[in-house]
Amino acid sequence: MSVAPGPRASIVAALAVLALYAGLIVSLAWFLDGGVLSRTLFSERSLFSVQLSLAAATVATALALLLAIPAAYALSRHRFPGKEATETVLEFPIIVSPAALGAIILIFFNNPLGEWIQENVIYFVFGFAGIVLAQFVTILGLAVRMLKAAFDAVPVELETVARTLGARPRLVFFTVTLPLAKHGLIAAFILTWAKALGEFGATLMVAGSMAMRTETLPIAIYMRLSNADIEGTVALILILVGIGLTALFIARRILARSAHA
Amino acid sequence: MLEIDGLTAQAGGFRLHGISLRVGEGECHALLGPSGSGKSTLLAALLGTLPGVTGSLRLAGEELSTLPIERRHLGYVPQQLGLFPHLSVRDNLIYSARARHVPEAEYRPLLDRLTDLTGIGALLSRPIATLSGGERQRVALVRALTANPRLVLLDEPFTALNESLRRELWWLVRDLQRERGLTVLLVTHDLSEAHFLADRITVLIDGRQEQSDHKAAVYRRPASVAVARFLGLKNLFPARTLGPQAVDCADLGGRLAVAEEGAARGEVWLAIRAEHVALRTPETPSRPGETRLGGRFEAVLDLGESALLHFCADTGARLEVRCGSRVLRKYGLRAGDAGAVGLPADDLFTLPR
Numbered sequence: 001m002s003v004a005p006g007p008r009a010s011i012v013a014a015l016a017v018l019a020l021y022a023g024l025i026v027s028l029a030w031f032l033d034g035g036v037l038s039r040t041l042f043s044e045r046s047l048f049s050v051q052l053s054l055a056a057a058t059v060a061t062a063l064a065l066l067l068a069i070p071a072a073y074a075l076s077r078h079r080f081p082g083k084e085a086t087e088t089v090l091e092f093p094i095i096v097s098p099a100a101l102g103a104i105i106l107i108f109f110n111n112p113l114g115e116w117i118q119e120n121v122i123y124f125v126f127g128f129a130g131i132v133l134a135q136f137v138t139i140l141g142l143a144v145r146m147l148k149a150a151f152d153a154v155p156v157e158l159e160t161v162a163r164t165l166g167a168r169p170r171l172v173f174f175t176v177t178l179p180l181a182k183h184g185l186i187a188a189f190i191l192t193w194a195k196a197l198g199e200f201g202a203t204l205m206v207a208g209s210m211a212m213r214t215e216t217l218p219i220a221i222y223m224r225l226s227n228a229d230i231e232g233t234v235a236l237i238l239i240l241v242g243i244g245l246t247a248l249f250i251a252r253r254i255l256a257r258s259a260h261a
Numbered sequence: 262m263l264e265i266d267g268l269t270a271q272a273g274g275f276r277l278h279g280i281s282l283r284v285g286e287g288e289c290h291a292l293l294g295p296s297g298s299g300k301s302t303l304l305a306a307l308l309g310t311l312p313g314v315t316g317s318l319r320l321a322g323e324e325l326s327t328l329p330i331e332r333r334h335l336g337y338v339p340q341q342l343g344l345f346p347h348l349s350v351r352d353n354l355i356y357s358a359r360a361r362h363v364p365e366a367e368y369r370p371l372l373d374r375l376t377d378l379t380g381i382g383a384l385l386s387r388p389i390a391t392l393s394g395g396e397r398q399r400v401a402l403v404r405a406l407t408a409n410p411r412l413v414l415l416d417e418p419f420t421a422l423n424e425s426l427r428r429e430l431w432w433l434v435r436d437l438q439r440e441r442g443l444t445v446l447l448v449t450h451d452l453s454e455a456h457f458l459a460d461r462i463t464v465l466i467d468g469r470q471e472q473s474d475h476k477a478a479v480y481r482r483p484a485s486v487a488v489a490r491f492l493g494l495k496n497l498f499p500a501r502t503l504g505p506q507a508v509d510c511a512d513l514g515g516r517l518a519v520a521e522e523g524a525a526r527g528e529v530w531l532a533i534r535a536e537h538v539a540l541r542t543p544e545t546p547s548r549p550g551e552t553r554l555g556g557r558f559e560a561v562l563d564l565g566e567s568a569l570l571h572f573c574a575d576t577g578a579r580l581e582v583r584c585g586s587r588v589l590r591k592y593g594l595r596a597g598d599a600g601a602v603g604l605p606a607d608d609l610f611t612l613p614r
Contacts, residue, residue, distance in 0.1 A: 157343050161339065161343035164331070164335045166360040168331055
């Protein structure tokens with residue numbers, strides 16, 4: 001006996017998902033005030049938060065991809081000791097709450113090695129580097145997982161053929177594997193970037209919430225809500241939602257193109 | 262040219278046992294076997310994509326196992342052809358030249374000759390996605406030859422094609438092989454493909470090398486029951502050798518003459534190919550050296566070019582008979598008709614039991 005719902009019930013369920021999220025976003029309109037929206041959007045503090053969030057998310061995503069691309073390729077193509085453990089640990093940022101993740105980073109910088117790094121290499125806590133690090137740690141697992149899926153979709157056989165044609169492994173990677181995984185890579189960049197942009201818990205723990213210094217967009221939303229500034233909060237949420245939905249739209253277009261390629 | 266000695270390899274739970282074979286220069290050698298027999302594993306061992314391969318693999322005197330894939334001088338056409346979908350036909354064809362930094366003046370004459378021979382000159386600017394199945398095969402074949410390989414590996418590249426296109430490409434490969442003097446290792450599960458293209462055949466079954474011989478010898482005298490069954494031989498009967506040219510087979514009525522003394526002695530299988538069983542009428546006089554069996558045709562299938570009949574002998578033995586459709590029409594046979602078949606001694610052979 002099938003346990004799957006009939007087509008009508010499943011379509012209703014799908015539309016209920018849409019209604020839930022769309023309803024939540026539309027409900028913001030209740031507190032939408034044109035004057036407050038425009039004042040908040042163009043205030044120096046909000047613009048700083050937007051710029052800080054965009055810059056930190058872009059740097060964190062770029063750094064994450066720098067490590068994730070070779071790591072994902074190794075997980076997709078090679079067998080090595082520790083492979084299974086590596087694949088398992090990719091879920092770590094998902095099972096540990098972002099706040100706990102941030103706390104772990106903060107505690108690390110209070111041990112001798114962490115202190116040495118802060119004193120001699122780069123100072124992370126309560127600064128831009130801390131925001132980037134918190135976002136980097138949060139999105140790295142997701143980036144590796146998405147990129148591995150992109151590499152898995154490229155048949156190994158094409159790499160073998162390229163090598164029989166005289167290409168060394170590095171050339172094969174740059175002329176065959178990477179171009180064929182291109183759409184997956186771009187989609188991974190956009191989605192991990194959007195996740196970094198919305199990161200809150202870990203960032204708050206590592207970088208704090210200093211206005212005009214470490215106040216990213218999600219932290220600014222939290223601060224405004226703490227001060228019972230609902231209209232201002234709604235304005236900032238709309239900015240975050242706008243950026244996030246645009247990123248999702250672009251990622252979906254790219255993934256759809258890759259599926260039809 | 263290619264010398265494989267005692268090759269053993271493991272791929273997952275599958276094991277290839279001590280394979281040894283030789284492929285001479287300019288020769289086409291077919292690796293024939295059912296799915297999962299180890300054909301592609303052997304190819305992977307040659308390509309160098311399989312870890313833990315033991316034994317010796319020498320190509321033109323050079324040990325392959327220590328060389329990376331790109332220095333093995335192999336041309337490779339996999340089953341899915343492996344064309345790079347993000348490149349045009351031209352870019353696929355000059356990939357090797359670019360990878361090896363060969364100037365255009367050097368690679369151009371060979372490329373022009375190959376594109377002329379295969380008739381793909383008009384396709385060069387086309388994206389791979391726009392090519393038909395046959396065009397893709399041609400491009401993949403040409404690309405595999407652009408690096409002047411010492412050995413060309415063809416891994417069932419014609420499987421997905423219809424019969425007429427397949428035959429067209431067989432002729433093309435044959436022409437290319439003769440024109441370029443190519444040494445080819447062809448993986449196939451299709452006996453006709455192996456017979457059309459290859460000089461010699463190695464039959465692999467369950468990771469074991471069952472037989473390596475000239476194609477005519479593999480066809481006429483399979484080395485084992487496993488090979489015989491894979492080649493489609495259904496007429497196998499338990500028997501006992503009585504001397505150099507005689508066997509006792511209860512299923513076929515007792516003592517029978519066999520022309521060649523088989524390697525097997527004692528308890529054996531007596532075999533005859535379906536196409537070697539001759540249709541006879543009860544009135545036809547017996548021919549010298551032929552065993553005549555009377556019986557009834559249980560099924561008669563006209564397949565167009567040929568016909569397949571199931572014959573139940575009066576002794577109880579069931580034989581498969583294959584003949585031309587014209588022969589079938591001449592005899593006017595239908596299912597249920599009584600009749601007779603002849604088993605020529607020249608075509609009866611024994612296999613170890």
